[in-house]
Amino acid sequence: MKKIVLVAALAFLPALNASLGADAASPPVNPAYMWDLSELYATPEAWTAAHDKTLADAGKLDSFKGTLGKSATDMLTALNAISAARKETDRLYGYASLKRDEDVNIAPNQERLQLAQALSATLGEKTSWLTPEILSVGAEKVKAFEAQSAELKSRFGFVLDNILRAAPHTLGAEAENVIASASNVLAQPDNIYSTLANGEVPFPALSLSDGTKIERLDQAAYAHYRQASNREDRKKVFDAFWGIWKKYEGTFGASLNTQVLAEEFDAKVRKHPNALSDALFTDNMPEAVYRQLVAQANAGLPTFHRYLKLRKKLLGIKGDLGYYDMYPSMFTISQPPKFTVEDSERIGLDVTSVYGPEYTAMLKRGFSGRWMDVLPRKGKQSGAYMNPAAYDVHPYLLLNHNNDYESLSTLVHEWGHAVHTMLDDKTQPYETSGYSTFIAETASISNEMLLNDYMVAHAKSKAEKLFYLGEGLELIRTTFFRQTMFGEFQLAIHEEVEKGQALSGKHLSDIYCGLLKHYYGDDKGVTKIDPAYCVEWEFIPHFYYGFYVYQYATSMAGAAAFTNAIETKKPGARDRFIAMLKAGGSDYPIELYKKAGLDMASPAPYQALIKRMNHLMDQIDALEKQK
Numbered sequence: 001m002k003k004i005v006l007v008a009a010l011a012f013l014p015a016l017n018a019s020l021g022a023d024a025a026s027p028p029v030n031p032a033y034m035w036d037l038s039e040l041y042a043t044p045e046a047w048t049a050a051h052d053k054t055l056a057d058a059g060k061l062d063s064f065k066g067t068l069g070k071s072a073t074d075m076l077t078a079l080n081a082i083s084a085a086r087k088e089t090d091r092l093y094g095y096a097s098l099k100r101d102e103d104v105n106i107a108p109n110q111e112r113l114q115l116a117q118a119l120s121a122t123l124g125e126k127t128s129w130l131t132p133e134i135l136s137v138g139a140e141k142v143k144a145f146e147a148q149s150a151e152l153k154s155r156f157g158f159v160l161d162n163i164l165r166a167a168p169h170t171l172g173a174e175a176e177n178v179i180a181s182a183s184n185v186l187a188q189p190d191n192i193y194s195t196l197a198n199g200e201v202p203f204p205a206l207s208l209s210d211g212t213k214i215e216r217l218d219q220a221a222y223a224h225y226r227q228a229s230n231r232e233d234r235k236k237v238f239d240a241f242w243g244i245w246k247k248y249e250g251t252f253g254a255s256l257n258t259q260v261l262a263e264e265f266d267a268k269v270r271k272h273p274n275a276l277s278d279a280l281f282t283d284n285m286p287e288a289v290y291r292q293l294v295a296q297a298n299a300g301l302p303t304f305h306r307y308l309k310l311r312k313k314l315l316g317i318k319g320d321l322g323y324y325d326m327y328p329s330m331f332t333i334s335q336p337p338k339f340t341v342e343d344s345e346r347i348g349l350d351v352t353s354v355y356g357p358e359y360t361a362m363l364k365r366g367f368s369g370r371w372m373d374v375l376p377r378k379g380k381q382s383g384a385y386m387n388p389a390a391y392d393v394h395p396y397l398l399l400n401h402n403n404d405y406e407s408l409s410t411l412v413h414e415w416g417h418a419v420h421t422m423l424d425d426k427t428q429p430y431e432t433s434g435y436s437t438f439i440a441e442t443a444s445i446s447n448e449m450l451l452n453d454y455m456v457a458h459a460k461s462k463a464e465k466l467f468y469l470g471e472g473l474e475l476i477r478t479t480f481f482r483q484t485m486f487g488e489f490q491l492a493i494h495e496e497v498e499k500g501q502a503l504s505g506k507h508l509s510d511i512y513c514g515l516l517k518h519y520y521g522d523d524k525g526v527t528k529i530d531p532a533y534c535v536e537w538e539f540i541p542h543f544y545y546g547f548y549v550y551q552y553a554t555s556m557a558g559a560a561a562f563t564n565a566i567e568t569k570k571p572g573a574r575d576r577f578i579a580m581l582k583a584g585g586s587d588y589p590i591e592l593y594k595k596a597g598l599d600m601a602s603p604a605p606y607q608a609l610i611k612r613m614n615h616l617m618d619q620i621d622a623l624e625k626q627k
């Protein structure tokens with residue numbers, strides 16, 4: 001869930017919910033709950049030796065410059081050498097970052113990670129000639145070489161195709177140099193945002209009705225206290241938190257406007273019709289997918305409003321439902337169920353048994369090894385992730401297991417990434433083993449959905465059943481409707497600039513307000529949106545990553561369609577899903593999806609998710625009637 005950056009450009013989605021970090025009063029470390037990094041490098045000294053050798057190898061890679069067009073054999077030799085250096089760099093980087101995360105305060109571990117980052121930068125510099133040279137060799141000659149060398153085609157064919165696709169958007173050497181020189185300046189809005197939002201905004205202090213004193217109502221405190229069961233308290237939290245953002249509306253507006261202008265600049269000079277198509281180019285994703293997602297989320301608003309009305313009823317709210325009523329749990333259980341790591345593994349195996357014996361065998365193998373650093377500990381990195389960096393070894397996972405349902409769900413989610421990696425690495429050569437985020441989150445969210453259905457089915461009481469149904473619904477609100485609304489906002493603000501309009505902070509808030517009111521049914525009397533909260537856009541860091549958040553929503557829609565087909569034993573559905581995971585990064589994500597039976601540019605997957613949401617609410621209605 002957490003974003004990790006690897007050499008092979010394998011990046012996962014950052015967590016949607018802020019983690020509150022490791023518990024300071026942790027039990028002593030039991031090796032059984034720690035990973036064993038000696039499978040990557042036997043000792044830190046072995047890492048250093050491998051690092052030095054790889055750095056020397058990387059230094060020689062520019063000697064291949066100018067050889068690619070000579071023959072198929074020359075091209076294969078050069079690509080092999082680059083690939084070998086990249087593979088070892090991934091593994092070195094993986095070890096360094098895992099070792100650092102064991103305790104983020106240890107200086108030698110921080111330094112090792114810096115060395116890995118420097119190695120990665122050197123590798124980038126020493127191979128920066130590669131893409132321009134392949135483009136100048138040209139598609140015709142590359143295809144001719146592939147016809148002569150089966151190995152060139154099978155291992156590098158897709159990679160080459162992906163590079164050649166960029167030809168119409170690649171400029172002459174002089175223009176490319178100008179763009180490269182400007183890139184640092186164009187990346188600054190994110191820094192400005194981060195300095196302001198995470199450093200200089202003077203977050204207020206606040207007292208709650210039970211005497212709780214919040215010293216600093218920052219993002220993490222807001223994420224916690226907005227769930228307050230006392231309605232006056234959560235309104236107070238909203239008013240204080242958004243009140244301070246409102247004061248910086250102009251500055252955040254200037255910062256986001258600059259980000260939008262930077263993206264428009266790139267689209268224009270690279271000859272893309274608009275910023276959206278530029279952003280989607282990396283994944284070769286048709287704009288139609290993005291626009292269909294937005295259209296289908298809008299078509300699903302009656303279902304979303306049904307959920308909001310249910311929420312209002314269950315929270316016992318008289319009068320208008322407010323935006324500050326979204327976060328408290330609709331169902332609380334007096335004794336929340338507890339899940340140890342062993343319980344979570346057992347449930348994880350049971351839940352994913354629908355994927356068949358191959359998946360189960362892999363998950364068992366993973367659980368029996370020491371692949372996880374699973375318990376919270378002082379100094380340990382917060383959050384959760386799966387690291388796939390060591391292609392020849394196995395994935396590693398970092399969790400902060402707290403024995404609650406969220407921990408169980410996170411474990412099942414991250415192991416979804418891990419088994420995806422195992423299936424992929426077993427099937428694909430290193431060169432096509434890096435899957436896109438678009439596919440990655442489908443593998444993990446599918447597991448979360450299967451888990452949610454399993455917990456509803458196996459709940460020991462009505463209260464427990466309702467709790468799980470509520471969790472399932474809230475996941476759809478935050479992952480599908482909220483992220484699509486963000487995606488629609490990004491589209492709207494870019495289109496304003498493309499039409500020649502200017503974007504001030506006030507104008508951004510007006511656009512955001514329009515969307516918030518529309519999604520939450522303000523004009524239909526479903527929710528009353530206080531315009532004071534329409535500065536929420538200021539708080540979303542993802543708007544500085546380009547058009548990115550839409551993938552949360554598409555992944556969830558895909559997961560809903562896949563899990564429904566698998567749970568209802570639709571012929572071939574399970575095998576097609578597993579085949580998609582095995583295909584790794586061997587084709588563009590939209591094509592991999594199609595082979596698995598889903599067209600993400602069609603309404604079907606989004607409708608499957610809406611159907612799922614209604615089904616969860618039907619079950620709640622039925623249970624509520626039993627009262």
Ligand SMILES: [Zn+2]
Pocket residue numbers: 001002012013413417440441444
């Ligand atoms: Zn994930």
